Amino acid sequence: MAQRIRVAVSGAGGGVGQSILKALQDSEYDVVALDGDRLAAGLYTTNRSYLVPRPADPDFLDRMLEICRAEKCRLLFPGLDTELRPLAENTDRFAEHGITVVVSSPEVVDIGDNKFRTYSILREHDISVPETVDMAVPGAQPPAFPFILKRREGGSRSKDVFLVRDAGDLAELTVDPAEFVAQEYIEGDEYTCGSVSFDGDCKGVIAMRRTLRDGDTYKAFAVRDQVVEDEVRKVIAAIKPFGACNVQLRVRDGKPYIFEINARCSGTTAARALCGFNEPRMIADYLCHQREPDFQVREQAVLRYWKELVVPNELIDELGRHGSLYRSGTDQL
Known part of the structure; x- marks a missing residue:
């Protein structure tokens, strides 16, 4: 029996990291969860978990690489915005050990991080922006x-x-x-759009109309909208991200206006997976098995709700003492 491929997911306590973890649950990949807080819920949903330094810590990169090497991880999915730049600037260090960090170039990360650069770059490529x-x-x-x-x-x-x-x-x-x-301010329906691409070649797009609560997607509706999807593909062709890229837009009078780009997975990644567009799995399949992304978007609604995760105190104490946790059973996010 072939050994299962192992991947790491950081930011296990945040919305993006947990969304990636959910998308990889019940997949052919073993997942190692990473976070800086021993109370991060995602740390208790995988067989192997580690505490890691904060991205600003001088030991951050060394520790991330040490864990990925020890666990023989093939991929590292960043789940925190603050991790993107240091990881993007050091992908070669990981690649030397056969580890691919699923992050775009520093230039693409900067485009997403700086809202005026986002606007300027998209305008240069004749993409509609507010x-x-x-x-x-x-x-x-x-x-x-x-x-x-x-x-x-x-x-x-x-x-x-x-x-x-x-x-x-x-x-x-x-x-x-x-x-x-x-x-x-663009008055109109708001969309969060996921994409998977490599070297400027967009492998797929999903558009989800959304309702927000406190800045997070609260209700999402997967739709097939060729106009919106084509506009997202134009963005991907313009900036050439690596792996996942999240594009946010509003539609006014039938015309999409792009107002934000995040060159990473998003907090809606798990919702997209439920609708047939599983970005982390498609990325892992492509990078680890050379499988072309295969998906079929299902037009349906995804409604979010709170869910409780009960963690025995002894597990929290063990993780705090040793900085790592190994166990056979897992809980679902």
Whole structure:
């Protein structure tokens, strides 16, 4: 019997990492879960789990590589935005040991992280984007009301994102506008779109219309919309991400406007897998077995809800003491 291929998933306590873990449950791949917090739920849903340093820690890369080598992992799926840059800049270190980090180039990571760069690059490729103004430029004037104010770099789950309806809203803000971009507000349905691509070759796209709660997708509806899918393919051709890339957009009068790109899996990855588009599994199949992605999107609704995970105190204590946890049984997220 062939030995099962092992992959690592970091950020097991966050929405993205847990979504990747869910997508890989019941697959042919053994998963090693990684996180910096011993109370990260995802650490208790796999047979092998490790505590790792935070990305800013000087030992972060060495420890991640040490674990992946010890566990003979073929792939590493990052689940935290703060991990993307250090991992993207050091993929060669992992590749020397036969480990592929599923992360885009530093340039692509930067495009997604900097909202004004996102806007500029997409405009250069004739892709429709909301009018966006860098408020750090002296004399910069925002678009007409209403507009969105969002932090220029970083940010997730709608953190530091403000809908400014009028001058009164603008006057009440307690943040420094120079750290933000002002973006035209597009009225219309919002979509989160997943994609899998390698070397600019888009292997597949899924579009999901969504309802948000506190910045997270709360209800998602998989749809087959050729106009939206074609626009996402244009984005992929323009920036050439590696593996998964999440594209967020709104549709106004039948026209998609791209307002955000994240060059990674997303918190909606598990929902997409339930609709027939399993990004982590397709990526692993392609990189480990040279299988072309095969999928069939099912148009259906995915409704989210809270679920409790009971963890015995002795397991938490063991992980805290040793920094690793090995067990035969697992729980489902």
